[in-house]
Amino acid sequence: MKQITKFLLNKIPRPLLIKMSIWARPVIYQFFKGDQFYDPIDGRSYRKFLPYGYGKQRENALSPGTLSLERHRQMWLYLQNETDFFRKNYKVLHIAPEQEFLKRFRRMRNLNYISADLFSPIVDVKADILDLPFADESFDIIFCNHVLEHIEDDAKAISELYRVMKPKGWGIFQVPMKNSLEVTYEDFSIKDPKERQKHFGQYDHVRWYGMDYFDRLKKVGFEVNPNFYSQKFTDEEVKKYGLNKNEILPIVSKK
Numbered sequence: 001m002k003q004i005t006k007f008l009l010n011k012i013p014r015p016l017l018i019k020m021s022i023w024a025r026p027v028i029y030q031f032f033k034g035d036q037f038y039d040p041i042d043g044r045s046y047r048k049f050l051p052y053g054y055g056k057q058r059e060n061a062l063s064p065g066t067l068s069l070e071r072h073r074q075m076w077l078y079l080q081n082e083t084d085f086f087r088k089n090y091k092v093l094h095i096a097p098e099q100e101f102l103k104r105f106r107r108m109r110n111l112n113y114i115s116a117d118l119f120s121p122i123v124d125v126k127a128d129i130l131d132l133p134f135a136d137e138s139f140d141i142i143f144c145n146h147v148l149e150h151i152e153d154d155a156k157a158i159s160e161l162y163r164v165m166k167p168k169g170w171g172i173f174q175v176p177m178k179n180s181l182e183v184t185y186e187d188f189s190i191k192d193p194k195e196r197q198k199h200f201g202q203y204d205h206v207r208w209y210g211m212d213y214f215d216r217l218k219k220v221g222f223e224v225n226p227n228f229y230s231q232k233f234t235d236e237e238v239k240k241y242g243l244n245k246n247e248i249l250p251i252v253s254k255k
């Protein structure tokens with residue numbers, strides 16, 4: 001059963017898993033409820049998290065309730081503990097929104113929340129990140145997570161995010177990174193999905209970001225905080241929340 005579960009989680013895209021799980025969540029929770037793990041997004045405790053990952057899988061990575069991963073829970077905890085995001089009035093742009101966040105953020109009365117994507121049918125605005133249909137300095141906060149690795153001209157995309165952010169605004173721009181890689185590895189001549197999977201970790205990625213990712217953000221004007229937020233927690237808390245101590249939370253701001 002464990003091997004079957006791993007196979008399905010590895011083969012079915014997580015957005016589809018989320019859609020499939022909506023009707024089954026009450027049953028899922030009853031099956032997985034316990035006291036070993038805690039998902040801060042839904043506020044529920046579980047006896048285990050699920051393995052997840054393309055190729056080699058990470059144990060206790062996927063929350064059964066929200067289908068959130070380590071990076072989602074880290075971001076939620078940061079917003080909850082270190083910001084006034086859940087209290088203060090903000091205008092927010094969310095590019096390619098994670099489904100575990102979308103409905104929750106839409107319900108928050110303190111937010112003027114706009115979701116945008118070029119292809120998703122569930123967002124508020126159909127938008128190309130290379131040419132965003134918003135005025136300069138429109139948003140207090142911008143989230144753009146695991147998007148830039150799909151875009152060949154990421155410099156243009158980053159400059160668009162900078163353009164539409166208000167002065168004194170901030171954002172979180174997560175990307176797949178290899179902390180051991182000093183220089184980003186990209187090769188746009190690689191088009192075959194299998195080759196992209198081999199070189200970049202996923203069939204539709206065009207690069208592996210290295211630590212020079214932050215230089216790319218700074219180049220367009222952002223101030224950058226490469227925050228290892230999960231390291232603020234004890235080992236027991238890291239295990240309980242299902243976090244990854246080596247994962248960076250890239251926080252940007254604009255003067």
